[in-house]
Amino acid sequence: MTIATLLAGVLVAGLLLPYSLGLGLASNKITGALAATNENVLDGVIPERSAIYDNTGTNLITYVYDQNRQIVPSAKISQTLKSAIVAIEDKRFFIHKGVDWRGTVRALLSNASGGQQGGSTLTQQYVKNYLFLVQAKTDAEKAAAIAVTPGRKLREAKLALTLEQKETKDDILTGYLNLVAFLPNVYGAEATAEALFGVHASDLTLAEAAMMAGMVNNPNKYNPTDQSSYQDSIDRRNVVLTLMTQQGYITTAQMQAAKSDDLRAELSKRKSISTGCVPRSDAVSDSRFTNGYYCQYALDYLATAGISASAIADGGYKIVTNLDKTATTNAKTAVNKTVSPTTYKNIANVMAVVQPNSNRKVLALVANRPYGLDTTKGQTVQKLTTTFAPLGAGSTFKIFTAAAALKAGLGINSKVDNPVQYASTIAPAHAFHNNTDNAETFPTRLSITDALATSPNTAFVELEDKLTLPVVVNMAVALGMKGYNLPAGQVDTLFTGSTNTYAQELVTQKVASFTLGVTPVSPLELANVGASLADNGEWCPPNPINIVTDRNGGVVTVKAPATCTQAVSPDIANALARAMGEDIDGSKGTANQSAKAAGWNLTPGTAAGKTGTTGDYKSSAFLGFTPKYSAANLTWDYTPKPKPICMNPPKAATDPLALTAAGTCTVAQAKSSEGNTTATITGMTGGSVPATTWFQAMLGIQKADPTYDQANPTLFPPASGYSVDGDPKTVVPNVVGELSTQAAADLQAKGFVADLQIETQSQSVAVNHVTRQSPAGLENALPGSTVTVYYSAGPTTSGG
Numbered sequence: 001m002t003i004a005t006l007l008a009g010v011l012v013a014g015l016l017l018p019y020s021l022g023l024g025l026a027s028n029k030i031t032g033a034l035a036a037t038n039e040n041v042l043d044g045v046i047p048e049r050s051a052i053y054d055n056t057g058t059n060l061i062t063y064v065y066d067q068n069r070q071i072v073p074s075a076k077i078s079q080t081l082k083s084a085i086v087a088i089e090d091k092r093f094f095i096h097k098g099v100d101w102r103g104t105v106r107a108l109l110s111n112a113s114g115g116q117q118g119g120s121t122l123t124q125q126y127v128k129n130y131l132f133l134v135q136a137k138t139d140a141e142k143a144a145a146i147a148v149t150p151g152r153k154l155r156e157a158k159l160a161l162t163l164e165q166k167e168t169k170d171d172i173l174t175g176y177l178n179l180v181a182f183l184p185n186v187y188g189a190e191a192t193a194e195a196l197f198g199v200h201a202s203d204l205t206l207a208e209a210a211m212m213a214g215m216v217n218n219p220n221k222y223n224p225t226d227q228s229s230y231q232d233s234i235d236r237r238n239v240v241l242t243l244m245t246q247q248g249y250i251t252t253a254q255m256q257a258a259k260s261d262d263l264r265a266e267l268s269k270r271k272s273i274s275t276g277c278v279p280r281s282d283a284v285s286d287s288r289f290t291n292g293y294y295c296q297y298a299l300d301y302l303a304t305a306g307i308s309a310s311a312i313a314d315g316g317y318k319i320v321t322n323l324d325k326t327a328t329t330n331a332k333t334a335v336n337k338t339v340s341p342t343t344y345k346n347i348a349n350v351m352a353v354v355q356p357n358s359n360r361k362v363l364a365l366v367a368n369r370p371y372g373l374d375t376t377k378g379q380t381v382q383k384l385t386t387t388f389a390p391l392g393a394g395s396t397f398k399i400f401t402a403a404a405a406l407k408a409g410l411g412i413n414s415k416v417d418n419p420v421q422y423a424s425t426i427a428p429a430h431a432f433h434n435n436t437d438n439a440e441t442f443p444t445r446l447s448i449t450d451a452l453a454t455s456p457n458t459a460f461v462e463l464e465d466k467l468t469l470p471v472v473v474n475m476a477v478a479l480g481m482k483g484y485n486l487p488a489g490q491v492d493t494l495f496t497g498s499t500n501t502y503a504q505e506l507v508t509q510k511v512a513s514f515t516l517g518v519t520p521v522s523p524l525e526l527a528n529v530g531a532s533l534a535d536n537g538e539w540c541p542p543n544p545i546n547i548v549t550d551r552n553g554g555v556v557t558v559k560a561p562a563t564c565t566q567a568v569s570p571d572i573a574n575a576l577a578r579a580m581g582e583d584i585d586g587s588k589g590t591a592n593q594s595a596k597a598a599g600w601n602l603t604p605g606t607a608a609g610k611t612g613t614t615g616d617y618k619s620s621a622f623l624g625f626t627p628k629y630s631a632a633n634l635t636w637d638y639t640p641k642p643k644p645i646c647m648n649p650p651k652a653a654t655d656p657l658a659l660t661a662a663g664t665c666t667v668a669q670a671k672s673s674e675g676n677t678t679a680t681i682t683g684m685t686g687g688s689v690p691a692t693t694w695f696q697a698m699l700g701i702q703k704a705d706p707t708y709d710q711a712n713p714t715l716f717p718p719a720s721g722y723s724v725d726g727d728p729k730t731v732v733p734n735v736v737g738e739l740s741t742q743a744a745a746d747l748q749a750k751g752f753v754a755d756l757q758i759e760t761q762s763q764s765v766a767v768n769h770v771t772r773q774s775p776a777g778l779e780n781a782l783p784g785s786t787v788t789v790y791y792s793a794g795p796t797t798s799g800g
Contacts, residue, residue, distance in 0.1 A: 046071060396517055
């Protein structure tokens with residue numbers, strides 16, 4: 001080898017003399033290039049595409065690659081393709097030792113006289129492609145790898161001779177067919193066979209193999225998928241077939257039969273998939289229009305687990321996600337049906353589905369907006385399902401206040417105050433009121449269960465005040481709103497520059513309306529809140545990944561972002577689930593009408609839910625969960641300047657909710673139905689579009705679940721313990737009839753604060769004795785809260 005290389009160097013240097021700076025200088029350059037050549041340079045890892053699948057491991061979502069290549073062993077590349085490539089590129093391949101000296105000298109003589117000949121063997125071509133596609137990382141390195149210089153040619157020759165001594169001819173040929181570009185941006189036989197004909201490289205016909213072999217010379221010129229290049233590719237294919245016949249690989253009859261196939265039918269079966277989660281702009285049908293949200297979430301998740309996007313792009317991983325095709329199909333059908341993506345291009349209707357167990361599988365992430373770049377078709381690449389929807393989830397956040405109240409000792413049967421109007425102690429300038437058609441019908445005190453079902457605002461703002469805002473915010477974070485631990489500016493740009501987390505900023509800014517769901521919210525995080533409650537109060541990180549294996553089939557450890565934590569006790573979780581069931585199966589529930597319209601099983605314990613609507617009707621939400629599934633639906637105007645979303649009375653079966661033509665309206669129109677049951681236009685509430693979407697999707701998901709029994713569905717465990725009727729420490733003593741001073745002392749002994757008020761109503765109770773109290777005796781109140789005690793000023797007398 002050494003003698004051959006040196007001889008080649010001298011010979012080539014002599015041939016180059018007419019157009020070099022002289023024999024000595026040329027020889028010095030060549031000698032230097034050869035001396036600098038590292039024979040181990042071909043031992044690197046060839047970039048290979050990664051594949052992302054749904055939870056079956058067989059349904060492909062997408063490939064991710066810098067170079068679209070799938071490496072396969074020799075046995076999985078057709079012998080016909082091997083023969084075709086040898087026939088057209090290097091007929092002496094099985095004779096030479098890596099360098100065909102006759103061809104090299106002939107090419108150099110031609111080039112020296114102004115011609116253009118390659119003269120490279122397949123082994124040399126393999127080396128050249130390897131140096132360019134694998135070793136070279138920078139633009140300068142890539143340019144050097146293909147520079148037309150004698151030094152580069154001889155370096156290739158030296159490496160080719162070395163490679164031939166280390167590997168068999170079949171190994172080299174297989175390596176070549178796995179490495180080189182056949183099409184623009186498509187490398188290797190397997191990916192090309194799939195991209196061109198929708199088949200494996202092992203299944204290529206003679207006509208297909210000959211076409212592919214002819215393409216490596218110039219992938220752009222001989223690209224049969226480009227109509228302007230189609231005939232060139234056919235002509236080149238026929239040249240390959242002729243050479244195969246002349247070299248004895250095929251018969252004349254086989255050649256003629258293959259030449260008669262124009263391959264149009266075969267080309268129509270091609271399966272070309274662009275890299276990443278975004279569909280091609282010219283795609284008509286692509287699962288990524290639906291699955292792109294999940295795909296991007298999976299990649300983001302893996303990046304946080306230490307598998308970067310660049311590593312995935314060339315690592316050859318097989319990524320099996322937890323995406324459930326059935327759940328995704330049902331969810332996607334539901335979000336599209338309730339908010340048409342073609343009619344309402346400014347409205348996002350989003351759904352996230354999570355499985356309530358310690359593995360916390362994310363089953364579906366969908367939106368009515370197709371995932372893509374064509375905004376004229378309503379497409380978007382905003383991460384609608386996983387990042388923060390800016391307009392809030394409305395009253396679904398009352399769950400956090402209720403959970404905090406139960407943790408403080410109240411029960412779902414405990415009553416709370418519900419004033420017609422209430423000004424928060426931390427933000428007294430704004431008075432809260434209850435948005436309902438019949439505000440006067442709300443009782444002044446009602447149970448937490450009834451409060452969750454009917455959703456009065458003032459009850460929860462006052463309860464939040466008594467618990468304190470930090471306690472309620474921390475409960476939200478514990479149950480699943482983990483994004484609120486991020487820097488405040490990452491959640492809401494209003495707080496860009498703040499050094500606080502978003503949770504801290506909420507407290508600093510005294511956001512008394514937090515319990516009314518005015519803050520940005522991630523649909524996935526909200527769905528996981530329901531999963532935490534359905535899973536005995538344990539929060540676990542949502543998980544999109546089933547298993548990841550490397551190019552050799554070895555399992556790759558994917559580190560979860562956090563460990564599971566007990567957010568609330570099982571008693572509290574079960575009690576809340578039962579109380580939230582009233583929103584669905586109770587006649588007063590804000591989601592009850594949608595549940596009945598969908599044909600939902602209204603047996604108590606089958607499901608729990610909470611609707612939510614923001615103040616100006618620009619967004620609404622529904623969080624619902626069963627013992628087996630949890631899902632959150634959010635609907636909002638996702639344009640830069642969002643407007644309220646309105647509905648008309650039902651007009652057609654094809655559009656049962658009948659959003660207005662634009663889907664949006666003015667604030668005045670949206671609020672026109674408040675207190676007016678005859679209004680012809682109403683603001684969209686959580687009990688309408690989001691709840692309807694949830695029931696439609698969940699009915700399909702459950703029906704497809706072989707373990708689900710429609711007649712006898714699994715129920716939540718019954719509520720038990722103090723979470724039902726309250727901890728004894730929260731029971732207010734009955735002090736009616738006592739002296740006011742004694743009453744105050746008795747209340748203080750139980751941990752309450754007495755607010756003594758003179759009774760102004762006419763009565764006959766002895767002076768200074770208690771006439772009534774609020775809360776009433778034996779009702780529950782938070783420890784440390786105030787009990788108003790009314791005492792008598794003495795019997796009232798009348799003159800005659």
